[in-house]
Amino acid sequence: MRRSASKETDKTAEPSVNPLRDPQDRRLPRVPEPCALVIFGVTGDLARKKLIPAVYDLANRGLLPPGFVMLGFARRDWGHGDFEQIARDAAQQHARTPWREQVWARLQGNIKFVPGSFDDDEAFDTLARTLDELRSSHGIRGNAAFYFSIPPAAFPTVLKQLQRTGMSDNDASGGWRRVVVEKPFGHDLDSARDLNGLVDNVFTAQDVFRIDHYLGKETVQNILALRFANTLFEPVWNSHYVDSVQITMAEDVGIGTRAGFYDSAGAARDVLQNHLLQLLTMVALEEPVSFDSEALRVEKLKVLRAITLPEDLKRYAIRGQYAQGWVAGERALGYHQEKDVPADSTTETYVAVRLGVQNRRWAGVPFYIRAGKRLPRRVTEIAVSFKTAPHLPFAKTDTEELGHNQLVIRVQPDEGVTLKFGSKVPGTSMEVRDIAMDFLYGEAFTESSPEAYERLILDVLLGDKTLFPNSQEVEESWKIVDPLEEYWSGTTPYHYRAGEWGPREADDMLARDGRTWRRP
Amino acid sequence: MIALWDTTGTEVVKALAAERRSAGGVTSGLALTLVAVVDERHVRDTEQAAMIAAQQHPCRLLIVVRRNVLDQESRLDAEIMVGGRLGPCEAVIMRMHGRLALHAESVALPLLAPDVPVVTWWHGDPPEKIAYDPLGVVADRRITDSAQSADPDGALKLRAEDYAPGDTDLTWTRLTPWRTTLAGAFDTADSAATSAKITADPHDPSSRLLSGWLQARLGVKPKITDSHGSGLSEVELTLASGTTLTVHGNDGTATLSRTGFPDRTMPLLARPLGEELAEELRRLDPDEPYAAALAATTGLKGLNDRDSKRVHIWHDPALAEKPEPEESETSTARTAKKPAKASS
Secondary structure, three states: OOOOHHHHHOOOOOOOOOOOOOOOOOOOOOOOOOOEEEEEOOOOHHHHHHHHHHHHHHHHOOOOOOOOEEEEEEOOOOOHHHHHHHHHHHHHHHOOOOOOHHHHHHHHOOEEEEEOOOOOHHHHHHHHHHHHHHHHHOOOOOOEEEEEOOOHHHHHHHHHHHHHOOOOOHHHHOOOEEEEEEOOOOOOHHHHHHHHHHHHHHOOHHHEEEEOHHHHOHHHHHHHHHHHOOOOOHHHOOOOOEEEEEEEEEOOOOOOOOHHHHHHHOHHHHHHHHHHHHHHHHHHOOOOOOOOHHHHHHHHHHHHHHEEOOOOHHHHEEEEEEEOEEEOOEEEOOHHHOOOOOOOOOOOOEEEEEEEEOOOOOOOOOEEEEEEOOOOOOEEEEEEEEOOOOOOOOOHHHHOEOOOOEEEEEEEOOOEEEEEEEEEOOOOOOOEEEEEEEEEOOHHHHHHOOOHHHHHHHHHHHOOOOOOOOHHHHHHHHHHHHHHHHHHOOOOOEEEEOOOOOOHHHHHHHHHOOOOOOOO | OEEEOOOOHHHHHHHHHHHHHHHOOOOOOOOEEEEEEEOHHHHHHHHHHHHHHHOOOOEEEEEEEEEOOOOOOOEEEEEEEEOHHHOOEEEEEEEEEHHHHHHHHHHHHHHOOOOOOEEEEEEOOOOOOHHHOHHHHOOOEEEEOHHHOOOHHHHHHHHHHHOOEOEEEHHHHOOHHHHHHHHHHHOOOOOOEEEEEEEEOOOOHHHHHHHHHHHHHHOOOOEEEEOOOOOOOEEEEEEOOOOEEEEEEEOOEEEEEEOOEEEEEEEOOOOOHHHHHHHHHHOOOOOHHHHHHHHHHHOOOOHHHOOOOOOOOOOOOOOOOOOHHHHHHHHHHHHHHOOOOOOO
């Protein structure tokens, strides 16, 4: 602590440590410095359903700094009042914490709206001026995060505007300036590189936060706790004991109103490139030296670089497209019948692929990954299937019902962990069958635990990058997806009925290896 | 739910096992056993609080109600609930009459969930010495609530004299929102603090702990001014640079003032008991900052160096100097005029 010396020389210098923050004092939550959150595309779905409610929830939990300001930017002819009403409705409808009028009243006083289109220089000048004014009115010393909740096509325009007005410049603003980008991070390696170059150029690379909301989920973070805080699992977490790994991300809904984006992307670009590969790296990575973002990133990159595609893409990289059928007791349209989908579209809504991880730990273990829409239920899970015992000292008929031991990490819903193992059937004869032992996070726990967006927005404002993939990770994952897309271009996906677990060819793919998909 | 009247500990253990089986996999993965020592009138709010806490910390809840300790006739009544309205929590409510109440551990020990931490919580007047209560001796973490003490002035002193690592007090938990706000305000401090002023009820243990915390962390002894009945309402810190930081709390709002800057407001809400309990159960290791604050405010030293293990001291209220009825009379009289309320 500087006591007297600093007083004369440097009046604005902070004491090096806040004495009221004691590392031993773990009751005090991490609260960001005074800052502004600027949301571009604040009238969009994401902002209304996730971002604004998450900001309210953070305020309600007391995790926002005093003097936090949310600035909305969008092309609407609105006064401040209109936006406040919309924001209020959004927060009230989608917030997870109880509604408290007091909290909202205070937050509302700190919500501002700047109208304008992205090519409107004047609007951006107004935005820059508004940010500057916060310095005196709210004590925000230049800190601001820009959230891009806008289509990627608009990125270059907005970035150029931010650069032109100097809003993206840390030095000019005197605080930190961060940018938050949502997926898709490009549509292939080249476009991802262009985008990364652009964003990293306007902001500095360390100020760019790419959101993969799966990494904000409590259960995904628990994978690391499960693996590295216990001694029980790590010794068997390798090719000596693991037979195969299945990662499933199933949705029961169709594409809804996203045809415009979805038809040009497809399942592989939409979820495999980001969510599924991130889940895979969490399962496969080596123990990081520490849990800071750099150490973790090093290990994740190693896994991404070790991922190999099957040689026989025809049989081990299956695409599917849903045809009409029944889901959850209701008739569902086929993909071609969905609004705004071209009648000859060959975009996939289902993808199943066998990947390998070429390192000492995983060589020879297949990672079966699948994702799809209009499957029977919404579920995301990781199943690690272990090898069968090398010798069974039972009569052959005794163990007919015994399968592989499995460790299943349920990411959503019913967050938890299941361990499947053989156990004797009660009775006078020796008979062994599979039973499942369940650890379930309390239902209420998952409701009240922070939503992924809440956690991630807080991390952006705190500047903690642990849960955000960086440009290298994004580029490495495109290197995996690009050859698949290249192989698929010009082919037609297999069809599956809406409400089925994907096309038959995907089942054949596992059957050929002597395995079956786990029914999640 | 099963209710057992005039029963034995063995019957209770059997009934709990039977309920768990018939309820199916409702409670899986117990994180701890919470033993709550309460008065009859607190049973419902204890359940309510445990229900909220159990959402984050699935637990087995043992509620022990002691009645008429001086009565020679012993009797045990028990209610057992698994799942249902308690959520991920299984509860055994035990009413112990007569001398049995002094041997509550004989019923409670076989009911502790195997090999998970035990937390004992006195929701009511805490024991004079925790070692007098065998239910406190078995616990890894002990939660008292000095605000409920008949003698709030002496309560903290008592807690400090009796302190062992692993003790904690809900009056400290109630300060967390205030401490968070103060730490946030101090983030923008440009120099060290030279003086501190707290406006609060000088008898309120929470305010005195806050004073202890500031003293321990900032090295200045805060002056406490009487707020005349409105509880903890303001903290003012003066810095060496001449800047003043003020946090004024009023009706769920904190107003932050800093010389040269406009006022800012933040939420500062009093939380329900269940959330306070949930905060307590997050970490089960000794709370050093609490010990430091307690030490600073009471002037006792070396709290963290004490042994965390307690040995049960046999203490029979029948042989105690003050007969029981008179004590409870004075306690109700004092509770009535006690202003309390820490962080409103």
